Amino acid sequence: MARIRLDHIRHAYSPALARAGTFALREVDHAFEDGGAYALLGPSGCGKTTLLNIISGLLTPSEGKVRFDDRDVTMLTPEARNIAQVFQFPVIYDTMTVRENLAFPLKNRKLPKAEIQTRVAEMLRRIGLGEKADRKARGLTADEKQKISLGRGLVRSDVNAILFDEPLTVIDPHMKWQLRSELKQLHHEFAMTMIYVTHDQTEALTFADKVVVMYDGEVVQIGTPEELFERPRHTFVGYFIGSPGMNVLPCRLEAGEAVIADARIALSGLAPVAAGQKTELGIRPEFVEIVPIGDGIPVSVTKVEDVGSERIVRASLSGHPLSAIVPEGAAIPADAAVRFAPHALNVYADSWLVERA
Ligand SMILES: Nc1ncnc2c1ncn2[C@@H]1O[C@H](COP(=O)(O)OP(=O)(O)OP(=O)(O)O)[C@@H](O)[C@H]1O
Numbered sequence: 001m002a003r004i005r006l007d008h009i010r011h012a013y014s015p016a017l018a019r020a021g022t023f024a025l026r027e028v029d030h031a032f033e034d035g036g037a038y039a040l041l042g043p044s045g046c047g048k049t050t051l052l053n054i055i056s057g058l059l060t061p062s063e064g065k066v067r068f069d070d071r072d073v074t075m076l077t078p079e080a081r082n083i084a085q086v087f088q089f090p091v092i093y094d095t096m097t098v099r100e101n102l103a104f105p106l107k108n109r110k111l112p113k114a115e116i117q118t119r120v121a122e123m124l125r126r127i128g129l130g131e132k133a134d135r136k137a138r139g140l141t142a143d144e145k146q147k148i149s150l151g152r153g154l155v156r157s158d159v160n161a162i163l164f165d166e167p168l169t170v171i172d173p174h175m176k177w178q179l180r181s182e183l184k185q186l187h188h189e190f191a192m193t194m195i196y197v198t199h200d201q202t203e204a205l206t207f208a209d210k211v212v213v214m215y216d217g218e219v220v221q222i223g224t225p226e227e228l229f230e231r232p233r234h235t236f237v238g239y240f241i242g243s244p245g246m247n248v249l250p251c252r253l254e255a256g257e258a259v260i261a262d263a264r265i266a267l268s269g270l271a272p273v274a275a276g277q278k279t280e281l282g283i284r285p286e287f288v289e290i291v292p293i294g295d296g297i298p299v300s301v302t303k304v305e306d307v308g309s310e311r312i313v314r315a316s317l318s319g320h321p322l323s324a325i326v327p328e329g330a331a332i333p334a335d336a337a338v339r340f341a342p343h344a345l346n347v348y349a350d351s352w353l354v355e356r357a
Contacts, residue, residue, distance in 0.1 A: 001193055002068035009064035011050055013304050018062055021224045024050045025061070026217040032161070035191045037184070039204035042214035043047035043240070048197045052163055055195065056083045068160055084153035084162040088169040092152070094138040098129050101137055101148050102155050108304070109158070119155055126186065127151045142170045147179070152184055159208060161193040168203065180206055201241055213237050229284070230344075235351045244312060244323045247288065247347070251281045258347065261318040262295040262322040265340065268346060269357030277349040287311065287344035288324035296337035304332055 011025040012018035015107060024031040025047045030056075050209060054066060066074045073081050075287055084105075092101050099303050102123050106116045122131045127147040127216040134139065137148060146167060153162045163329040164183075168176045184207060187194050198204050204211050213221045213228065213236070220234040221227075225241075232238035238246030251258040251265075253273055256351035258265045265281070273279060289296075290313055299315040306328070312331055313324040335356045 001034050002071075002076040003190075004161060004193065004195075005065075006030050006051075006054070007065040007067060007068070009054060011047075011053075011054065011059070011061045011063075015115065023062075023217055025054070028064075028219055030212070030222065032193060032195060032327060033192055037187045037207060037209045038195045039208035039211045040195060041199065041201060041204040041240075042198045043213050043232040044198055046214040047217045048199075048214055049165060052165055052171055052197050054194065055227045056085055057159070065289075082157060082158060084159045086149045086153050086162065086164045088166045090142070090149045090170070090349060092137050092145055092148045094306075095136060097134050097136055098140070098144075098275075099124065101131040102151050102241045105152055105156050108235055109156070113323045119157075123151045123155045124323045126154070127182075143172060143175045143179070146171060150179075150183070150186075154190060154192070156256045159192065161195060164194065164196040166198055167196070168198075176203075187344045201243075205241075211239065225287040231346065231353065232282065233353045235280065235282060238284075238346070242284060244285050244325075246282045246284050246346075247322050249281045249283075249317065249320050249322065251279055251347075253279050253347070258345075261297065265345065266342075267347060267356070271355045271357075273347075273354055278351070280348040280351075281345055282346035282348055283340045285325045287341035288322065289339045289341070290324055290326055290330065290332055291337050291339050292333070293335050293337050296348050298335070298337050301332060301334055301336055336350055 006028050009025060010023050012023045028051060040051060044097055050059065054061050065072055068081065099120055100169045103116050103317065106119060124133050124331045126151060129144060129147060137145060168179060171179055173237055180203060184295045196207050210222055210224060211228055212219055215236045217289045219238045221232065228237055228241045232246060235248050238248060249258045249260055254268060256267060258267055260281060297317060301313055303314040305312040309328055311326050311328060313326055315322045
């Protein structure tokens with residue numbers, strides 16, 4: 001296994017695109033620590049698959065280096081990099097049995113027969129396909145086939161990392177949860193570096209210790225699920241993580257205060273913001289309190305949605321949409337006001353978080 005370092009990577013899919021400044025990856029400089037469970041999360045087209053293929057060696061980056069520990073592997077193939085991959089659709093041999101499919105990567109590496117048998121038996125148990133071990137893969141369900149793909153990656157002890165590209169796409173919704181939990185369990189047991197691409201925040205947040213959020217060809221934040229929730233470094237992370245996402249309200253900064261409509265909100269320890277930058281205040285709906293008019297910043301409530309044990313209040317603050325999550329049964333007058341929890345306020349300048357002391 002290895003630490004995977006992406007050293008100032010940029011990628012354009014053709015020299016003409018590079019000349020026009022159209023990069024699928026604009027600049028990525030980051031290390032995946034050995035044994036970590038990472039998710040690459042972002043909307044369609046943000047560059048997740050491009051990044052994954054650069055790590056695996058399916059794609060050579062236009063600029064920058066890929067290093068496994070201190071070794072430069074930029075020009076090496078996936079086989080030479082010793083990377084296992086699980087794709088959206090199962091990649092297995094239909095005419096082989098489940099057991100033969102799992103043994104295949106070990107036979108290729110010329111492991112002793114007895115060791116292959118032991119490892120395959122253990123993996124069959126782990127992926128729950130022991131009873132179907134001698135069935136041809138052809139007749140199995142999509143879930144079972146994808147489990148074989150997973151097993152083929154995990155059965156090898158020599159891989160530097162295992163990469164997953166939206167591996168649960170073909171899995172039935174009720175099986176997704178189970179497979180994801182199994183994957184997490186396998187990660188704990190095998191302590192293998194795992195990098196998991198998804199556009200689904202639930203998948204990312206439940207699988208990964210660290211989530212790498214991508215937007216428009218860039219990594220905008222790497223953090224634990226808590227860090228992404230509490231301190232989104234970019235307004236995109238605020239919108240993308242959470243349901244509903246973070247409220248982002250245009251504001252003016254004046255003498256250590258944010259001014260929204262006629263309200264002034266004190267902000268302690270804010271780093272200086274250059275003149276001319278677009279400034280915004282971010283507050284998650286969980287930290288917006290609905291209070292009687294006169295006790296906070298006035299809003300007009302437009303809609304109240306019941307979602308299980310809580311309610312989502314949709315409102316308008318001087319024409320800007322604002323959401324609040326309130327407990328079930330809380331009084332919500334049509335003309336109300338809001339108060340923001342001071343510890344949960346984030347200020348953004350040109351969409352990037354302004355640090356606070
Ligand atoms: N082979 C290619 N040739 C030219 N452009 C490409 C190619 N593959 C991807 N792109 C472009 O590169 C950008 C990043 O694509 P990529 O597939 O990495 O994104 P993604 O985040 O994985 O999206 P998705 O979730 O839809 O797979 C997109 O603008 C895409 O159109």
